[in-house]
Amino acid sequence: MPMPVxxxxxxxxxAALGKLPGIGPRTAERLALHLVQADPSFVRQLATTLTxxxxxxxxxxxxxxxxxxxxxxxxxxxxxxATLVCVVERAVDVWLLDKxxxxxxxxxxLGGKLSPLNGIEPEDLRIAQLEQRLEREPLREVxxxxxxxxxxxxxxHYLARRLAPRGLKITRLAHGLPxxxxxxxxxxxxxxxxxxxxxxxx
Amino acid sequence: MHLTRLxxxxxxxxxxxxxxxxxxxxxxxxxxxxxxTNLLEAIYLLATLRSFRGVGGAQMVRHGDKGYFVGGQxxxxxxxxxxxxxxxxxxxxxxDGQPVRKLTDYLGTLRAVVFCTEDLQLVKGPxxxxxxxxxxxxxxxxxxxxxxLQRYTRxxxxxxxxxxxxxxxxxxxxxxxxxxxxVGTQLTQLRRELVPRFSPLVRLAYRRIAHGAEELRVExxxxxxxxxAVELAQARxxxxxxxxxxxxxxxxxxxxxxxxxxxxxxGSEGQKxxxxxxxxxxxxxxxxxxxxxxxxxxIDDVMGELDARRRQGLLPLLERAHQASGQxxxxxxxxxxxxxxGSRLQRWEVKAGTIEADRxxx
Numbered sequence: 402m403p404m405p406v407x408x409x410x411x412x413x414x415x416a417a418l419g420k421l422p423g424i425g426p427r428t429a430e431r432l433a434l435h436l437v438q439a440d441p442s443f444v445r446q447l448a449t450t451l452t453x454x455x456x457x458x459x460x461x462x463x464x465x466x467x468x469x470x471x472x473x474x475x476x477x478x479x480x481x482x483a484t485l486v487c488v489v490e491r492a493v494d495v496w497l498l499d500k501x502x503x504x505x506x507x508x509x510x511l512g513g514k515l516s517p518l519n520g521i522e523p524e525d526l527r528i529a530q531l532e533q534r535l536e537r538e539p540l541r542e543v544x545x546x547x548x549x550x551x552x553x554x555x556x557x558h559y560l561a562r563r564l565a566p567r568g569l570k571i572t573r574l575a576h577g578l579p580x581x582x583x584x585x586x587x588x589x590x591x592x593x594x595x596x597x598x599x600x601x602x603x
Numbered sequence: 604m605h606l607t608r609l610x611x612x613x614x615x616x617x618x619x620x621x622x623x624x625x626x627x628x629x630x631x632x633x634x635x636x637x638x639x640t641n642l643l644e645a646i647y648l649l650a651t652l653r654s655f656r657g658v659g660g661a662q663m664v665r666h667g668d669k670g671y672f673v674g675g676q677x678x679x680x681x682x683x684x685x686x687x688x689x690x691x692x693x694x695x696x697x698x699d700g701q702p703v704r705k706l707t708d709y710l711g712t713l714r715a716v717v718f719c720t721e722d723l724q725l726v727k728g729p730x731x732x733x734x735x736x737x738x739x740x741x742x743x744x745x746x747x748x749x750x751x752l753q754r755y756t757r758x759x760x761x762x763x764x765x766x767x768x769x770x771x772x773x774x775x776x777x778x779x780x781x782x783x784x785x786v787g788t789q790l791t792q793l794r795r796e797l798v799p800r801f802s803p804l805v806r807l808a809y810r811r812i813a814h815g816a817e818e819l820r821v822e823x824x825x826x827x828x829x830x831x832a833v834e835l836a837q838a839r840x841x842x843x844x845x846x847x848x849x850x851x852x853x854x855x856x857x858x859x860x861x862x863x864x865x866x867x868x869x870g871s872e873g874q875k876x877x878x879x880x881x882x883x884x885x886x887x888x889x890x891x892x893x894x895x896x897x898x899x900x901x902i903d904d905v906m907g908e909l910d911a912r913r914r915q916g917l918l919p920l921l922e923r924a925h926q927a928s929g930q931x932x933x934x935x936x937x938x939x940x941x942x943x944x945g946s947r948l949q950r951w952e953v954k955a956g957t958i959e960a961d962r963x964x965x
Contacts, residue, residue: 589747
């Protein structure tokens with residue numbers, strides 16, 4: 402019995418969708434089948450939206466956050482504290498921190514973390530750009546808001562060491578218990594970090 | 604704690620297996636190459652996610668099939684359903700129907716200790732074997748150990764890669780050294796605390812099994828003597844030559860001494876075999892003691908290797924597992940069927956990838 406042949410454009414679409422993060426072969430298949438049977442005007446509009454977004458969104462030349470404007474709105478905002486810069490791993494972290502609402506300084510996206518296991522070295526990150534900003538901008542404190550896994554911690558220490566000669570204040574986010582929860586929800590590593598980072602209470 | 608149900612699909616020589624087990628003593632009988640050890644392997648795999656035969660997933664897939672499935676139900680503190688699927692392109696692991704995100708949530712659901720011919724490598728093999736044994740023992744008794752070990756391993760591998768670069772970036776090296784030292788110090792500390800609690804159990808087990816006059820001692824020889832950071836700094840010159848991390852818990856040794864002489868060099872074959880069994884017996888006792896319930900014992904044909912007198916030494920462990928409503932699975936070929944185990948046995952006939960319960964023996 403001959404195998405049912407998948408039309409080539411459909412197979413191509415599945416292959417393309419399958420390259421997206423979080424999309425396995427099954428989902429790619431379902432999405433592709435949906436798209437080739439959907440209202441043509443919807444699909445055309447989707448295609449335009451896709452290319453538009455890709456063409457118009459770029460990394461901010463200054464901080465690396467995703468933006469349509471150069472420099473981005475966060476870098477242009479005069480009401481933000483220009484003496485503070487918060488260093489994050491990914492562009493999405495900028496939004497997470499900004500959404501939390503309490504931070505009113507500048508941002509800097511590294512675009513990754515040091516990872517010998519994945520071949521990511523200091524030159525692959527936006528560290529030189531950060532140093533240029535420290536020359537140019539009136540920054541006085543660098544806040545490191547990187548992940549606390551092996552690579553994230555190593556990146557924090559690397560930056561702290563590399564920036565130390567500049568005489569800036571360098572801080573990192575506190576490790577500790579999730580706000581509003583009990584001790585039972587913290588794993589051992591978090592608990593021991595929280596204990597190390599304990600603070601006097603008035 | 605005991606396994607109440609085992610399901611296999613395309614695992615080794617089992618196309619399909621559904622079996623239910625009660626607590627107590629199970630003897631798996633059958634000729635060679637019928638699949639007795641494969642059953643123990645499946646149970647151990649479910650407990651530890653590793654094969655005690657030291658093989659990867661591909662070797663456990665039934666010939667000609669795509670992937671294997673192993674599922675089990677455990678009755679311990681509550682009932683739990685464990686399921687795993689492995690194929691070259693896909694791995695799935697679930698506990699009570701939920702995908703497992705952190706291994707620490709899964710491990711510990713079923714605790715098992717295996718006795719097999721590979722155990723001899725604990726005595727004769729390189730230090731890696733004994734370190735892995737220590738790691739397993741700690742992972743089975745301290746929930747915080749595995750995350751530390753995983754973190755150490757990742758930091759160490761990163762650091763070694765930095766050392767392998769043509770031009771070593773000192774700042775980068777230092778960044779990974781911090782975790783290696785910090786987490787490594789905790790690992791050394793946990794191992795240092797474990798060994799004195801564990802070694803008396805090994806000594807007693809050895810004496811019971813061997814009936815010999817020789818005195819066994821188990822000693823922890825950590826790579827780090829006092830201060831990891833200092834000792835690592837002192838090794839920097841040599842590290843430049845060897846391009847790898849030369850100090851740390853990944854170089855620890857667990858020394859086995861018979862009358863103060865290294866067992867690996869001076870022990871007879873019989874002594875080494877007894878020592879391996881003593882280590883496993885002590886593991887079962889220690890893990891059982893820490894949790895208040897004995898682990899499931901998986902015994903692969905070791906009784907056959909021991910003479911009747913040495914076998915007697917192992918019986919108390921088996922008896923205890925029996926009394927504490929633990930569970931023991933033991934493979935035997937008909938020939939070396941151990942008489943002294945008495946009649947309270949569930950006997951299973953294993954034949955060409957099927958198992959069948961015999962009525963209670965004799």
